[in-house]
Amino acid sequence: MTDQSPLVFSRINGPDQQSGHEQVVFCQDRASGLRAIIAIHSTALGPALGGTRFYPYTSEHEALEDVLHLSAGMTYKNALAGLDHGGGKAVIIADPELHKSEVLLRAYGRFVASLHGRYITACDVGTYVEDMDVVARECPPGRNWVTGRSPAEGGAGDSSVLTSYGVFQGMRACAERLWGEPSLAGRRVGIAGVGKVGSKLTGLLLDDGADVVVTDVAEAAIEHVRRTHPQADVVDDVETLLTAGIDVYSPCALGGALTDDTTAALVSGNVRAVCGGANNQLEHPGVEKLLDDAGILYAPDYVVNSGGVIQVADELHGFSFERAKAKATKIYDTTRKIFALAHDEGVSPATAADRIAEHRIAEVSRLQSLYLGK
Ligand SMILES: NC(=O)c1ccc[n+]([C@@H]2O[C@H](COP(=O)([O-])OP(=O)(O)OC[C@H]3O[C@@H](n4cnc5c(N)ncnc54)[C@H](O)[C@@H]3O)[C@@H](O)[C@H]2O)c1
Known part of the structure; x- marks a missing residue:
């Protein structure tokens, strides 16, 4: 210093x-x-x-x-993750x-x-x-x-452990909404990008009884999955993944994965939900509405991938993996709440998520000005 x-x-x-x-x-x-x-x-x-x-x-x-x-x-992500x-x-x-x-x-x-x-x-x-x-x-x-x-140095290390865990919780909420049970057992999930997040998510899904099919542009990432999770199927590219009979598509690579064209491919592939770890999945405003109109359940990216920020926020108080994991488990409840509000208000889950975040921020600000005279 x-x-x-x-x-x-x-x-x-x-x-x-x-x-x-x-x-x-x-x-x-x-x-x-x-x-x-x-x-x-x-x-x-x-x-x-x-x-x-x-x-x-x-x-x-x-x-x-x-x-x-x-x-x-980040304001929206932290608000919905329940962080202060x-x-x-x-x-x-x-x-x-x-x-x-x-x-x-x-x-x-x-x-x-x-x-x-x-x-x-x-x-x-x-x-x-x-x-x-x-x-x-x-x-x-x-x-x-x-x-x-x-x-x-007293830190928590790799945040992808709780990020993938949180995505899995969001996917359980998708399953519950679509099929009545919070489990991916017997469902086929397609993961695009099996780096730190996608590879760990593969393990969580296989443990839950799902079929998993993956793709990645990096041969090393595919080799890693073949070694650690030989049960997972591998396909050459995202286009093939979307037509591989999957129930859930999980973008875990770069942003912008959800475009007008991807939505059309999801519809023709009869994919029922999208839930993945990648940030900024919607390529442009309006894709969330296209997905919604097509009857594809979209779990907002910033909600389901908040396990990583939950982990680093916990580290500020002396990291406890169990405490952070308990908080990341709540991503399941938050995602359910978003789907319920979206249904009740006739809006897309992305709009419902924004509304819940804005409500929490407005409430806290109101209370602060009331009690602290801020
Ligand atoms: N790591 C975290 O804790 C965390 C937290 C929140 C959000 N995210 C987001 O999740 C995503 C993945 O993060 P990560 O830490 O696993 O990154 P990573 O770099 O470890 O993995 C990304 C993988 O995607 C692959 N990829 C890139 N382009 C691709 C394509 N066109 N098709 C298929 N695969 C492709 C890469 O080869 C790589 O294996 C990123 O969008 C990241 O911003 C990560």
């Missing part, structure tokens, strides 16, 4: 009328070459929590759009392969520390537990504004 103050350009202080964000901080450290943006969307439920994405954006504008979008998403955290996110504008260094991560850590806990960071695309260990070194003694650290 050094006492050098980082350069903070706080362009927006207080709620931004356009995007609704509370604060957006542009960070620059010439010595290390750091350029980053930290976006705090909301602290209504507590300190903003969300990962740091390390990505070679082509422009600051592109990075800003991404961080505003991702941080707002608001939404935030950060982006480091650089290629992690070329530009990641201790000096850059520590410069970034000083910006995180400069916010005095209004923003708590964690891993995201391009950042790993070892990076969070370095960033955390810039927190003042006794304060911890960095989570998702390595077990050696």
